[in-house]
Amino acid sequence: xxxxxxxxxxxxxxxxxxxxxxxxxxxxxxxxxVVIAGFRVSPxxxxxxxxxxxxxxxxxxxxxxxxxxxxxxxxxxxxxxxSTYLLGVLALGFYTSAFxxxxxxxxxxxxxxxxxxxxxxxxxxxxxxxSLIVLPQATRTVVAPMSSIMIALTKNSAIAxxxxxxxxxxxxxxxxxxxxxxxxxxxxxxxxxxVITFTISGLFRLLERRLEVAR
Amino acid sequence: MRxxxxxxxxxxxxVLALTAACGTKKxxxxxxxxxxxxxxxxxxxNVDIDSPVLKAAQKRGKLVIGSKSDQPYLGFQDPGSKKYQxxxxxxxxxxxxxxxxxxxxxxxxxxxxSSIRETAVSKGQVxxxxxxxxxxxxxxxxxxxxxxxxxxxxxxxxxKDEKDIKGPDSIKGKTVCSIKGSTPLRxxxxxxxxxxxxxxxxxxxxxxxxQLIDGQVDAMTTDDAILKGYAAxxxxxxRVVGETFSDEPYGVGVKKGDKALRDAVSDAIEKHIESGxxxxxxxxxxxLSGSEYVDPPxxxxx
Amino acid sequence: MSSVLYDVPGPKARARNRTLSIVGVAGxxxxxxxxxxxxxxxxxxxxxxxEIFQYEGVSDRIVEGVIxxxxxxVLAGVLSLLLGAALAVARLSDHLPVRWLATxxxxxxxxxxxxxxIFVIWQGFLxxxxxxxxVLGLTFYNGAVQAEVLRAGILAVPRGQVEAAxxxxxxxxxxxxxxxxxxxxxxxxxxxxxQLVVTLKDTSLGYIIVYEELLxxxxxxxxxxxxxxxxxxxxxILVVGTIYVAMCMVLAWLAKWIEARGRRAKTGIKVAxxxxxxxxDDALHTK
Numbered sequence: 126x127x128x129x130x131x132x133x134x135x136x137x138x139x140x141x142x143x144x145x146x147x148x149x150x151x152x153x154x155x156x157x158x159v160v161i162a163g164f165r166v167s168p169x170x171x172x173x174x175x176x177x178x179x180x181x182x183x184x185x186x187x188x189x190x191x192x193x194x195x196x197x198x199x200x201x202x203x204x205x206x207x208s209t210y211l212l213g214v215l216a217l218g219f220y221t222s223a224f225x226x227x228x229x230x231x232x233x234x235x236x237x238x239x240x241x242x243x244x245x246x247x248x249x250x251x252x253x254x255x256s257l258i259v260l261p262q263a264t265r266t267v268v269a270p271m272s273s274i275m276i277a278l279t280k281n282s283a284i285a286x287x288x289x290x291x292x293x294x295x296x297x298x299x300x301x302x303x304x305x306x307x308x309x310x311x312x313x314x315x316x317x318x319x320v321i322t323f324t325i326s327g328l329f330r331l332l333e334r335r336l337e338v339a340r
Numbered sequence: 341m342r343x344x345x346x347x348x349x350x351x352x353x354x355v356l357a358l359t360a361a362c363g364t365k366k367x368x369x370x371x372x373x374x375x376x377x378x379x380x381x382x383x384x385x386n387v388d389i390d391s392p393v394l395k396a397a398q399k400r401g402k403l404v405i406g407s408k409s410d411q412p413y414l415g416f417q418d419p420g421s422k423k424y425q426x427x428x429x430x431x432x433x434x435x436x437x438x439x440x441x442x443x444x445x446x447x448x449x450x451x452x453x454s455s456i457r458e459t460a461v462s463k464g465q466v467x468x469x470x471x472x473x474x475x476x477x478x479x480x481x482x483x484x485x486x487x488x489x490x491x492x493x494x495x496x497x498x499x500k501d502e503k504d505i506k507g508p509d510s511i512k513g514k515t516v517c518s519i520k521g522s523t524p525l526r527x528x529x530x531x532x533x534x535x536x537x538x539x540x541x542x543x544x545x546x547x548x549x550x551q552l553i554d555g556q557v558d559a560m561t562t563d564d565a566i567l568k569g570y571a572a573x574x575x576x577x578x579r580v581v582g583e584t585f586s587d588e589p590y591g592v593g594v595k596k597g598d599k600a601l602r603d604a605v606s607d608a609i610e611k612h613i614e615s616g617x618x619x620x621x622x623x624x625x626x627x628l629s630g631s632e633y634v635d636p637p638x639x640x641x642x
Numbered sequence: 643m644s645s646v647l648y649d650v651p652g653p654k655a656r657a658r659n660r661t662l663s664i665v666g667v668a669g670x671x672x673x674x675x676x677x678x679x680x681x682x683x684x685x686x687x688x689x690x691x692x693e694i695f696q697y698e699g700v701s702d703r704i705v706e707g708v709i710x711x712x713x714x715x716v717l718a719g720v721l722s723l724l725l726g727a728a729l730a731v732a733r734l735s736d737h738l739p740v741r742w743l744a745t746x747x748x749x750x751x752x753x754x755x756x757x758x759x760i761f762v763i764w765q766g767f768l769x770x771x772x773x774x775x776x777v778l779g780l781t782f783y784n785g786a787v788q789a790e791v792l793r794a795g796i797l798a799v800p801r802g803q804v805e806a807a808x809x810x811x812x813x814x815x816x817x818x819x820x821x822x823x824x825x826x827x828x829x830x831x832x833x834x835x836x837q838l839v840v841t842l843k844d845t846s847l848g849y850i851i852v853y854e855e856l857l858x859x860x861x862x863x864x865x866x867x868x869x870x871x872x873x874x875x876x877x878x879i880l881v882v883g884t885i886y887v888a889m890c891m892v893l894a895w896l897a898k899w900i901e902a903r904g905r906r907a908k909t910g911i912k913v914a915x916x917x918x919x920x921x922x923d924d925a926l927h928t929k
Contacts, residue, residue, distance in 0.1 A: 185843075276753075
């Protein structure tokens with residue numbers, strides 16, 4: 126009885142589910158994270174406070190709790206009938222955005238002070254300084270931590286499996302409910318995650334190397 | 341920094357104020373006056389059955405019963421008082437009384453998750469497992485079953501005002517919720533062509549009920565007994581469709597090979613069905629859903 | 643207030659910032675009020691809902707849940723530190739098989755989602771002991787992460803110190819135990835504590851394996867009371883959420899405090915940041 130071959134369709138669905146969930150949440154987290162990081166260094170005090178509150182709150186809340194909020198409060202506020210995939214992406218994306226924000230912010234801090242000063246003396250505004258001068262240079266230092274954030278996100282997506290989104294944890298649970306040997310299933314699922322996480326860290330290492338040339 | 345510290349203090353204070361407030365409000369889970377009375381059971385004396393499991397329980401002075409804790413009017417635990425109540429719990433009490441244990445004092449309840457029921461029984465973590473436990477051949481390889489004491493079947497729970505859904509044939513295009521990986525859910529997904537319903541899988545029944553009330557899903561499917569419990573809990577908002585499309589005989593899980601105990605449990609069930617306690621228990625629990633009482637299935641003594 | 647990113651605002655910029663602030667705050671408040679009324683309209687915030695916390699035994703249950711959470715957290719925290727130290731040393735060992743085994747262990751448990759690890763330990767081995775399944779799962783994952791944190795700390799100890807220790811005749815184990823580890827722990831303490839915050843947050847995964855910790859109690863409260871024909875999800879999520887955030891913030895604040903204290907002392911190695919750039923998975927990347 127080969128668990129993998131017998132249930133290949135299930136595995137493939139779960140595998141693709143994990144990838145798609147991770148990718149979509151990653152996009153949301155990156156956009157939100159960069160914007161909030163901008164808030165945190167902006168000249169407008171309420172924006173800074175908002176950014177700080179965002180990060181503090183989201184980083185100190187268990188992800189499972191965020192999932193509960195996404196599934197049981199968000200539809201109440203917006204509209205009923207939202208897809209579970211979308212709600213899962215919201216929870217994962219918001220949670221991860223706090224970590225992205227902090228990585229970007231510390232990246233901003235590593236850019237040489239002279240760069241921003243030169244930009245300002247040329248008469249650039251805050252928005253211009255940040256988007257044209259500082260952020261592009263910060264990218265380099267942010268790549269390494271970003272790789273880890275994305276790997277963490279991949280693993281966190283498993284929690285979505287406990288909330289109805291099809292992904293690899295769901296496969297593990299379904300197959301062990303069907304009576305397959307739990308350790309064998311675990312090995313295959315672990316392998317699938319290793320493939321995804323190694324791919325992510327490989328891609329980021331490639332990116333890091335490309336960017337390093339610029340220095 | 342200072343601000344954050346104040347924030348922590350304020351949050352802690354709020355929580356303490358909320359949780360430590362004097363605890364004497366009336367709890368909605370305590371029986372309301374209009375509900376029919378639950379039966380009372382006479383505790384048997386000098387029970388002597390040649391069963392190792394029972395002998396150990398008698399020595400311990402407690403009968404350990406595995407139950408569910410999240411199924412209203414079936415196997416349910418009140419979070420505050422930690423008391424168990426419901427139809428399955430009544431069945432357990434009948435059996436315990438006949439085995440010589442006082443249902444109010446000598447039962448030790450344990451909440452057992454569905455996925456580990458066989459392990460709990462075969463490893464002796466519980467003496468009897470009573471909790472929407474469908475008898476099937478796969479499970480019979482690992483443990484024995486007394487009963488069945490109730491014939492459940494897959495059914496649909498809908499909002500009270502639902503007009504379109506009249507049974508399994510009219511769920512095409514509707515969203516149906518159930519527990520992740522459960523048999524009823526697989527029944528719907530694997531016969532997609534036949535039923536044509538979209539599915540949502542959640543971790544707990546209540547999550548499904550909540551989503552049903554909120555309009556996130558159109559129906560919820562699982563065994564009718566469980567659904568009746570929810571309908572009994574919220575008769576104004578929910579109802580069970582009443583068209584079962586599978587047979588799920590509920591049994592009492594006992595350790596494999598302990599025939600004496602298995603027979604004693606079946607005897608107890610038979611006796612209380614005849615005395616009318618069974619019907620009384622049904623009417624005070626699942627009967628509140630508005631679903632009619634149905635005679636229990638024939639016992640299967642193997 | 644000084645930042646290199648923008649000039650000190652002049653009168654015009656100040657006026658603009660003020661307008662932006664007012665609009666922003668008004669917008670945010672509006673959003674919150676709107677969300678509040680949307681929730682309110684469903685009756686989820688009705689006074690009757692809040693009364694569940696005054697039912698007999700409910701506050702005790704919440705306290706029990708907090709205690710169960712803390713119990714799992716303390717056990718997992720201590721065990722993961724011990725395992726982390728052992729794995730860190732093993733990964734720096736001179737013996738290839740030991741090094742290889744430690745690396746494999748660390749990589750495996752860092753790559754597999756904690757939820758799956760916990761689930762498998764529970765279903766496969768510790769069915770009757772959900773607490774230990776949770777504690778072991780947390781220990782394996784966090785132990786692997788702490789090992790990497792400590793290893794980074796050990797590697798940060800200046801070589802000169804190690805060489806000096808060997809020169810005065812210390813043995814390998816003596817060097818590790820009396821020279822490298824103490825300094826590594828001290829340097830990495832803020833990161834270690836931050837990872838403990840993650841451990842604390844992850845105890846909430848226990849509810850999936852029926853361990854009766856805070857989130858499980860919360861789920862039961864939300865599911866097993868019916869008030870005004872509805873379940874009190876929102877109030878329970880609010881209260882349980884506040885408790886979690888408060889607990890985590892106390893720990894995070896401790897990490898900050900340790901970091902600030904560490905900065906004052908002057909020793910060879912730099913004290914790590916309390917808030918690692920990421921979820922602490924990456925002490926490796928601390929350059």
